[in-house]
Amino acid sequence: MTRRANTGTVNRRVELLRVMFKAIASRLRAAASAIDDAVRQTHAARLAIMAARLRKGLPLPAILLAGILIACLYLAWFSGHGVFVVLSPVSQIGAGIVAVLVGLAVLELLAAFAITLLTAALQLAYDTGRHRVRALLVIASAIALTGLGWRLAAFDPSALPATVLPVLGSGGLLALTIWFERAYRRPAYPRFRDFWVDVVSARSFLARAAHGE
Numbered sequence: 307m308t309r310r311a312n313t314g315t316v317n318r319r320v321e322l323l324r325v326m327f328k329a330i331a332s333r334l335r336a337a338a339s340a341i342d343d344a345v346r347q348t349h350a351a352r353l354a355i356m357a358a359r360l361r362k363g364l365p366l367p368a369i370l371l372a373g374i375l376i377a378c379l380y381l382a383w384f385s386g387h388g389v390f391v392v393l394s395p396v397s398q399i400g401a402g403i404v405a406v407l408v409g410l411a412v413l414e415l416l417a418a419f420a421i422t423l424l425t426a427a428l429q430l431a432y433d434t435g436r437h438r439v440r441a442l443l444v445i446a447s448a449i450a451l452t453g454l455g456w457r458l459a460a461f462d463p464s465a466l467p468a469t470v471l472p473v474l475g476s477g478g479l480l481a482l483t484i485w486f487e488r489a490y491r492r493p494a495y496p497r498f499r500d501f502w503v504d505v506v507s508a509r510s511f512l513a514r515a516a517h518g519e
Contacts (some may be wrong), residue, residue, distance in 0.1 A: 326483040349417035350378060356511070370478050374420050377474070382413035421512070427508045435488050443483040468507040 351462070357371035372412045386409030393401035431439045454476040 348414055350375065350413050353378070353417050355421060359511075367482075370482060373376055373474060373478050375417070378413055378416040378420060381416055382409045385409055385412040389503055416495060425509075425512055428512060431501075432505050432509065436486075440486055440491065442481075443479070447476075447480045447483045452477050 321332045335430075353371055353375045357368045357375065360368035360371065386405040390401045390405035393404055430442075434442075450472075453474055488495045489497060489499050490496060
């Protein structure tokens with residue numbers, strides 16, 4: 307009888323532990339799901355999701371979106387680092403916390419601004435048509451390359467980090483202009499695309515992403 311009682315007690319304890327572990331695992335899964343949903347609602351995550359979804363059908367725009375996200379991350383890190391440098395003499399732990407919060411806030415603001423600009427650019431493309439969009443891209447590329455050439459002419463090695471973004475931005479704009487010329491104005495191009503279909507699809511896709519759908 308004693309052995310049976312001990313066996314019953316052990317079984318009850320094991321069952322109780324199983325129930326406790328299941329409850330803890332369920333709460334952890336719920337917490338992870340809530341965190342994942344919260345992260346997906348941020349503008350930075352939406353930029354990353356858009357870039358990932360466009361990588362097969364429209365690889366160059368996907369790369370440009372990824373470049374915009376990287377630029378946002380760099381500026382957010384730069385802002386957070388500046389805050390940390392200023393506040394670290396007072397308290398490194400407090401400075402680290404404030405720097406992270408400032409970096410996240412800057413990242414979210416920049417990503418939201420980028421999505422707003424993309425929405426406006428798609429609206430402009432829809433209203434003006436591919437010929438005017440092409441002309442605007444050519445003009446913007448010429449201005450960007452001229453400004454980049456002027457900047458590199460007075461290049462200072464100590465200002466290299468500040469020169470990286472203009473170089474990448476000008477190169478990306480030039481690549482987009484060349485791709486636009488081939489994809490939308492040359493029917494013989496193997497990957498020739500319908501401009502209006504792409505603009506309407508992109509506007510719909512961006513609207514869904516902006517609302518977290």
